Amino acid sequence: MGAISVIGCGYLGAVHAACMADLGHHVVGVETDAERLAALAAGRAPFHEPGFDELLARAVASGRLRFTADIADAADARVHFLCVGTPQRPDGGAADLTYVDTAFEALLPHLRAHEAGRPALVVGKSTVPVGTAERLADRLAEATGGAATLLWNPEFLREGFAIQDTVSPDRIVYGLPPGEAGDVARETLDAVYADALGRGIPRLTTDYATAQLVKVAANSFLATKISFINAMAELCEASGGDVTELAQAIGYDERIGPKFLRAGLGFGGGCLPKDIRAFMARAGELGADEALTFLREVDAVNLRRRAHAVNLAIAACDGDVSGRRITVLGASFKPDSDDVRDSPALAVASMLHERGADVVVTDPAALENVRRVRPLLPVEPSLEAALSGAELVLLATEWREYLALDPVAAGALAARRSILDCRNALDPVAWRSAGWTYKAMGRS
Ligand SMILES: NC(=O)C1=CN([C@@H]2O[C@H](COP(=O)(O)OP(=O)(O)OC[C@H]3O[C@@H](n4cnc5c(N)ncnc54)[C@H](O)[C@@H]3O)[C@@H](O)[C@H]2O)C=CC1
Numbered sequence: 001m002g003a004i005s006v007i008g009c010g011y012l013g014a015v016h017a018a019c020m021a022d023l024g025h026h027v028v029g030v031e032t033d034a035e036r037l038a039a040l041a042a043g044r045a046p047f048h049e050p051g052f053d054e055l056l057a058r059a060v061a062s063g064r065l066r067f068t069a070d071i072a073d074a075a076d077a078r079v080h081f082l083c084v085g086t087p088q089r090p091d092g093g094a095a096d097l098t099y100v101d102t103a104f105e106a107l108l109p110h111l112r113a114h115e116a117g118r119p120a121l122v123v124g125k126s127t128v129p130v131g132t133a134e135r136l137a138d139r140l141a142e143a144t145g146g147a148a149t150l151l152w153n154p155e156f157l158r159e160g161f162a163i164q165d166t167v168s169p170d171r172i173v174y175g176l177p178p179g180e181a182g183d184v185a186r187e188t189l190d191a192v193y194a195d196a197l198g199r200g201i202p203r204l205t206t207d208y209a210t211a212q213l214v215k216v217a218a219n220s221f222l223a224t225k226i227s228f229i230n231a232m233a234e235l236c237e238a239s240g241g242d243v244t245e246l247a248q249a250i251g252y253d254e255r256i257g258p259k260f261l262r263a264g265l266g267f268g269g270g271c272l273p274k275d276i277r278a279f280m281a282r283a284g285e286l287g288a289d290e291a292l293t294f295l296r297e298v299d300a301v302n303l304r305r306r307a308h309a310v311n312l313a314i315a316a317c318d319g320d321v322s323g324r325r326i327t328v329l330g331a332s333f334k335p336d337s338d339d340v341r342d343s344p345a346l347a348v349a350s351m352l353h354e355r356g357a358d359v360v361v362t363d364p365a366a367l368e369n370v371r372r373v374r375p376l377l378p379v380e381p382s383l384e385a386a387l388s389g390a391e392l393v394l395l396a397t398e399w400r401e402y403l404a405l406d407p408v409a410a411g412a413l414a415a416r417r418s419i420l421d422c423r424n425a426l427d428p429v430a431w432r433s434a435g436w437t438y439k440a441m442g443r444s
């Protein structure tokens with residue numbers, strides 16, 4: 001098996017590169033961000049992901065994984081994974097494809113057929129609007145005259161479980177060109193994924209359009225499930241019901257299932273929010289916007305959760321947060337990640353800060369990123385120090401260490417025993433019996 005290149009070594013690409021090297025492939029990771037590149041090249045994880053430090057150090061030490069800023073170093077690879085970002089465009093919901101197009105154009109001059117005339121394989125993993133792969137495939141044919149083929153292989157990993165999801169995904173999807181080119185591309189990628197395929201992990205082959213749509217359909221479904229349960233939380237709040245009991249009860253129905261029914265502050269991160277917006281924007285371009293109008297509601301329900309949390313905090317501070325000490329537990333968009341992209345926790349902390357509250361944010365892993373994106377927001381690495389003098393504690397990200405907090409010990413630090421559980425993750429009985437006023441989002 002020839003070498004592999006991974007272009008774009010962020011949350012997706014760096015983990016993919018290290019996992020492929022750990023499986024025995026020779027991998028070169030191409031990364032343009034100097035700080036990220038320096039850390040990766042030294043075998044140090046540039047972001048928090050459980051198990052990644054050890055995996056990366058091992059892969060670099062094995063000699064099978066190296067990193068570079070120079071795309072020319074990818075020329076010897078037979079398979080090139082495209083893993084650059086596709087953020088939301090500042091002027092609207094659509095995906096910004098600048099990074100994809102720039103990386104792709106930079107790669108083109110280095111693509112060449114390999115032994116026995118087998119074409120090089122470019123594998124798209126970034127999440128893109130449907131139609132992107134078709135456009136890139138045409139450009140590839142034009143620029144290389146058949147010396148390279150494009151395969152679209154969407155990625156489904158979750159941050160916090162990135163290694164496990166890369167090595168043992170629920171399924172693998174190949175979007176292939178028609179005919180013999182598709183057969184050869186499939187064989188080439190099968191050899192890269194031989195370990196997973198050998199363990200019986202399902203591999204589905206589709207056309208380009210379906211493969212791109214599978215990815216955004218999956219994220220849209222997950223976002224819809226979360227907003228559905230948050231809409232039920234709104235009903236529970238209006239009627240005195242308990243959304244956690246409701247979720248448990250409906251989740252026993254196998255057709256519904258218990259996962260992704262945790263109501264609270266809603267979804268954030270670098271993927272679900274921007275993917276549903278980009279999907280709507282693309283549907284509009286295709287004249288199919290009516291098919292996805294429900295996603296507008298999914299987005300609206302989700303954003304209402306953040307505003308509602310702010311209102312609950314104001315109510316907990318007797319109608320005015322200005323000058324009140326509010327300790328926000330968690331800044332990342334989910335536990336076990338330092339990612340603060342579109343983080344609900346950070347959004348709520350910022351809104352309270354803007355309203356004049358004396359906010360302090362703590363988080364086990366994300367504070368460096370908070371300082372970068374919200375330099376004016378006060379942060380405190382020590383949980384004890386953050387809790388000292390708190391007039392309201394707001395649980396925004398359900399990190400393990402916050403779930404393990406002793407309400408009695410926390411009560412001794414706080415100035416006022418008032419807690420807002422925005423993730424429905426704490427035990428109300430334990431907190432109330434330690435003298436706390438406990439309020440959650442979706443249960444009384
Ligand atoms: N983060 C996640 O859990 C998942 C992300 N995805 C998708 O994967 C893509 C990447 O996402 P992330 O890794 O989260 O983004 P990221 O922003 O963390 O990583 C992208 C990396 O590409 C680098 N880059 C940009 N242009 C480059 C170029 N021309 N050459 C080399 N490197 C370049 C950037 O410096 C950055 O480090 C997105 O489309 C995202 O939607 C899909 C599944 C999971």
Ligand SMILES: O=C(O)[C@H]1O[C@H](OP(=O)(O)OP(=O)(O)OC[C@H]2O[C@@H](n3ccc(=O)[nH]c3=O)[C@H](O)[C@@H]2O)[C@H](O)[C@@H](O)[C@@H]1O
Binds near residue numbers: 155219260265267272
């Ligand atoms: O396309 C992507 O990048 C990835 O997006 C999500 O993964 P991720 O963003 O890492 O995190 P999730 O576990 O999906 O959580 C997303 C958000 O939803 C929230 N969430 C999740 C579950 C739930 O029940 N309730 C809830 O509010 C989390 O707190 C978090 O803010 C998908 O789960 C992955 O399959 C996908 O590959």
